[in-house]
Amino acid sequence: MEKDVITTSTSMVSLPELFSQTTFAVLDCIHAAKAVIAQTKNFERFSNFMEKITLILKELSKSNANDSESLRNGLAILNVEVKVVKQLADECGTRNKVYLLINCRKILKQLENSTKEISQALKFIPLASLDDLRTINKVTRLCKDLVEAEYSPCTGETTILEKIESGLRERNVDRCFVNDLFVLIAERIGIPSEHLAMKKELEELKADIRGSKPRISMTEARRMEQIIELLEMGDVMASSEEKAKRYQLERDSLGTQPFLALQSFYCPITMDIMVDPVEISSGRTFERSAIERWFADGNKVCPSTSIQLDSLVLQPNKTLRQTIEEWKYRNKMITIVSIKPKLKPNDGQEVLQSLSELQDLCTERELHREWVTFEGYIPILIGLLRVKNGEIRTQALAILCLLAGDSHENRERIAKEDYALESIVKSVARQIKESKLAIELLLQLSRSSALRDAIGSIQGCIFLVVTMLSSDDAQASRASRELLDNLSFLDQTVIEMAKANFFKPLLHLLSWGPDNVRLLMAKTLSEIEFTDHHKLSLVKDGGALGPLLQLLSHDNLGMKTVAVKALKNLSSLPQNGLQMIKEGALGPLFDILYRHSLSSPSLREQVAVVIMHLAKSTNAPASDDEQISLLESDEDIFKLFSLISFTGPDIQRNILEAFCAMCQSSSGPDIRAKLRQLPAVQVLVQLCEINNQTVRVRTSAVKLFYCLTVDGDDISFQDHVGQRCIQTLLKIINSSTDEEEISAAMGIISNLPNTIQITQWLLDSGALDTIFSFITDGNRNTSNKKLGIEDAARALRRFTVSTNKEWQRKVAEAGFIQVLVQLLVSGTSLTKHYAAISLKQFSESSASMSQPLKKTRAFICCFAASETGCQVHQGICTVESSFCILEANAVDPLVRTLEDGDLGAREASLDALLTLIDNERLQSGCKVLDKVNAIPPIIKLLSSTSNNLQEKALGALERIFRLPEMKQRYATLAQMPIVDITQRGSSGMKSMAAKVLAQLNVLGEQSSYF
Structure with a gap:
């Protein structure tokens, strides 16, 4: 039947077209096979076969081969099979990597079958009709190669598959077994062997299997489910916190004494606890190795009963084995817990014995090391590194090495302990056994990139490690070199200098050598990428600054240049920048910058960078203690700023950045x-x-402009900020890709003088659209974006003042009220503060903007439902027409903001809510506040640390408690906070508090107690 279908389909096209179709299908298959990310070598081998087929097809199409049914069928079968392989290759490019690994044998079997089918397809070609002997030989040889082709997994894949089969067969529940399996899988498929990456991969595997179920047999589906169950036994599905919690639960369920072994745990032959118990035909259980020796000696009877055995088959006793494992598991946990109290430095022998026992447990299993970590041994072991007993220190280091080798998290736990790295470095200088372990531990820690800077910065660390390079112990020497290599943040030249103890002679030559040598030494300092530790050492302890400052005054321009470059290199560290200012570096630097005849443009650009570094150092915490400033006089400020108008962009930018830092x-x-x-x-x-x-110059200018608007008066800006400037700032916000520049431009707009003219310019220039787009753009989520949104919310306040309802209408129609409500929910505290102010200003206008309800004639009322108005304003309210915060669903977020940690946001939200109970709206507004449970948070504000907030809350409650139902409901809750104000509040608040207490019938109306 299949042959008939092929014949029918191929008879409809000409032979050249059939050749073309087949060649295209083969090429398409080759492309797909080369793109796979799994089984690449096997698919590459298949591709090689296909490339040979394309050459054969090309030669056949040129040879005018006879058009026959056999040839057409061969080409058609080839066409079908290469499409099958292409589909297989496509699947290998899209499916989960673990799935492809687990099913690699199945994939390769499919590839092998298709290869053999393609071989059969080539045999349909009528070779006898061909004239070219070379083509006949190629086809014949290729057919043979295709038939003999075999595809097999690589050694690593085979190991993983065998381990999976072993786990399924033995029902191995050991988490270490599965964890090791995960490490092999991660290495094979090329992903990090860490919790999140492996968990994600396993979840994708489960999803892939769920999607495959309709297309695979029940047997295969069950096998995949069993593999998932096996993999989920590992730790990959649990975070470190989850594993620690699980350990704590298990630990708490155990007692403090080890469990005694049951009699059934012991082998009747060896009298030892069994490891691999097996059952014989008599029904008795023995240790496998013992009973195998018994049978090997020619015994045919049961060792326990002397009964003649009818079979020598051994049946694994899995239940007993699991029970023994569980007993060992529990006892090892109890033992680890019991060792901890014994690790006291005052009893050396007991501590040594306990550490030895702990080390054996850690060596035995990874799971034990995990328990040791969760039991909190790391701080204890770090503490033992400071005892006098060298044997204790050595054993503590050995255990820490085992723990550090397990995980990145353990390395961080070790490094974050107080004086941990310092103690480990000290051990490097001690006896060789202890020194080797200390180097090994530092090497383990250095495998976490985040710790490398911390290791290298420990005083004397590099020197001690360098001295170990020449150790007689080959292992210690090799570990030292690997440790130095791991500290990749060190420039290789610096490592070599450190190895040769070169810093001191370098600085000596810089100070006292001849000019050509001083030039070389300064050039070295300018070109090497030092660590912060080395930069600090060179300036603070090495004395590099004095000689470099002397070179700034040298007559030779080249000497000045390398000195400036070296200072640029060293000044990037704020501590060094402060030291340079204190040692008078600014004088000669400014001389070079201001005196064009003494320098070149490139040198002045380098000087500008150094000055920028020095300016940034004035923001360092140490500068606050010493009150260090870069520019002292008005003349200094004027001279430096005036350069902006007369220099190129690089100098301009660095001077602007310097002023930003100083501001x-x-x-x-x-x-x-x-x-x-x-x-x-x-x-x-x-x-x-x-x-x-x-x-870049514009960005720096915008940032400095923003700095000047922070606390400036309106007069400073009114003469220079016109509509053109406003349009430029809005254009920057709309088009710039620099988040800092965008945030600064928005900050300038929010700080502009609050005049009618500037506000109108902003409106005419499309500021509302810009602000709306900025706030609602979800693509940016950086700290600068958050600051920019704060400024945008602050800028909005000028457009929402209740004195200008036309501006308010434009803001409302632009959709800002709902945006403000959203900012109340998700913004920063400052953003919530500004959003609440705008909503309060809108709400102040709502009463006058609300449309009165239409009066309905009596006879119509009988037939139509009456129109209901706003609960507070008693008219027709919408967000855009009356700016009603009820219609905008802003009341609930405002109430939640009352409990925000920021006092400003609380006060602004309270102000907004209180607009609902202004004047005649007291009763209707109180009902709304009561409905949304706003009154308890207002009462809580009576205990605020802000006197202003307390006073506003008290005034609000005085109005609310005029209503009997409100007084009845909340009097008890409010009474004690109000009494507390009568004791501690200001005189004005005491009087108001007494009045409210009188409302609550706690005091008489005429009481003069307060």
Whole structure:
């Protein structure tokens, strides 16, 4: 039947077209086979076969082979089979990697079958009709190769498959077995062998299997389910926290004494506890190795009963084996717990014995090491590194090495303990056995990239490790070299210098050598990528700064240049920058910057970078203690800022960055005030507006402009900020890709003077659309974006003032009210503060904007339901027409914000809610507040640390408690906080509190107690 279908389909096309179709299918298959990520070598071998077939097809199409049914059938079968392989290759490119690994034998079997079918297809070609002997030989040889082709998994895959089969066959429930299996799988498929990556891969495997069930047999589906059950026994599905919790539950369920072994655990032959119990035909159980020896000696009877055995078959006693394993499991856990109290440094012998026992347990199984970690041994072991007894320190290091080798988390646990790294480094300088283990432990820790800086920065660490390179112990020497290599943050030149103890002679030559040598030494300091530790050592302890500052005044331009480059290299560390300022580096640097005749443009650019570094160092915490500032006088500020107008973009940008840093330092307010007295704002506005200005200069100008607006007065900006400047800032927000620049531009807009003219310019320039797009853009979620949203919410306040309902209408129609409500839910505390202010300003207008209900004539009322109005405003309210916060569903978020940790957000939200009970809306507004459970949070505000918030809450409650039903419901809750105010509040608040207590019938109306 199949042959008939093929014949019918091929008879409809010409032979050249059939050749073309088949060749295209083969090429398509080759492309798919080369793209697979699983079984690449096997598919590559198949591709090689297919490439030979394309050559044969090409030669056949040119040879004018006779058109025959046999040839057509061969080409048709080839066409079908290569499409089957292409589909298989496509699946290998899309399916889960673990699934492909587990099923690799099945995949390769399918590939092998298709290869043999293709061989059969080639045999349909009528070779006798061909004239070209070479083509006949190629086809014949290829057919033979295809028939003999075999595809097999690699050694690593075979190991994994055998381990899986072993786990399924033996029902091995040992988590270590499965964890080891996971490590092999992770290495094979090329993913990290860590919890999250493996968990994700396992979840994808489960999803893949679920999707495959309709297409596979029940037997195969059950096998895959068993594999999943096996893999889920490992730790990959549990995080470290979950495993620790599970351990704690198991530990708490056990007692403090080990469980005694049952008699059935002992082998009757050896009298030892069995490891592999097997049952013989008499029904008795023995240790496998013991009973095998018994039978090997020619015995045919049961060792226990002397009964003649009818069979020598051994049946594994899996139930007993699992029971023994469980007994060992529980006792090992109890033992690990019981060792902990014995590790006291005051009894050396007992501590040594306990550590030896603990080390044996850790060596025995990975699971035991996990328990040791969860039991909190790491801090104890670190503490033992500081005892005098060297044997104790050595054994503690040995156990820590075992724990550090298990996981990245353990390495971090070790490193974060107080003085852990310092103690380990000290052990490097001790006896060889202890030193070797200390180096090994540091090597283990250095495999976590996050710890490398910390290791390298320990005083004397590099020196001690370098000394171990020449150790007589080959293992210690090899570990030391690997440790230095792992500290990849060190430039190789620095490592070599450290190995040769080269820093001291380098600095000596820099100070006292001839000029050509000093030039070379300074060049070395300028080009090497030092670690922060080395940079600090060179300046603080090495004395590199003095000689470099001397070179700044050298007549030779090349000497100046390398000195500046070295200072640039060292000044990137804030501590060094502060030291340079204190040692007078600014004088010679400014001389080079200001005196064009003494320098080149490139040198002045390097100097500008150093000055920028020094300016940033004034923001370091140490600068606050010493009150260090970069520029002291108005003249210094003027001279440096004036360079912005007369230099190239690189110098401009670095000077702008320097002023940004100074504006944010402890002397920032003075710097900002002095800059505003200069034409700084005018210069910055021009830099922002010039179209051909480089983006990096513009970014720095915008950031400095923002700094000057933070605490400036309106007069500083009104003369220079016009509609063109506003349009430029909005354009930056809309088009820039720099988050800092966008955030700064939004900050400037929020800080602009709150005048009618500027607000109108903003509206005319499309500021509302820009702000709306900025806030609602979900693609940005950085810290700068959050700051920008805070500024955007702050800027919105100017458009929502209740004195200008036309502005309010434009904001409402742009959809901002719902955005403000969302900001109340998901914004920062400051964003919530500003959003609540805008909503309060909107709500202040709602009463006058609400449309009165239409009066309905009596006879119509009989036939139509009456129109209901807003619960508070008693008219027709919508978000866009009356700005009603009830219609905007803002009341619930405002109530939740009352309990926000930020006092400003609480106060603004309270102000917004209180607009609902203004004047005649008291009763209807209180009903709404009561319905959303807003009154208890208002009562809680009576205990706030803010006097202003307390006073507002008290005033609100005075109005609320005018209503008898409110008083009856909340009097008990409010009474004690109000009494507390009468004791501790200000005089004005005491009087108000007394009045409210009188409302609650706690005091008489005429009481003068307070």
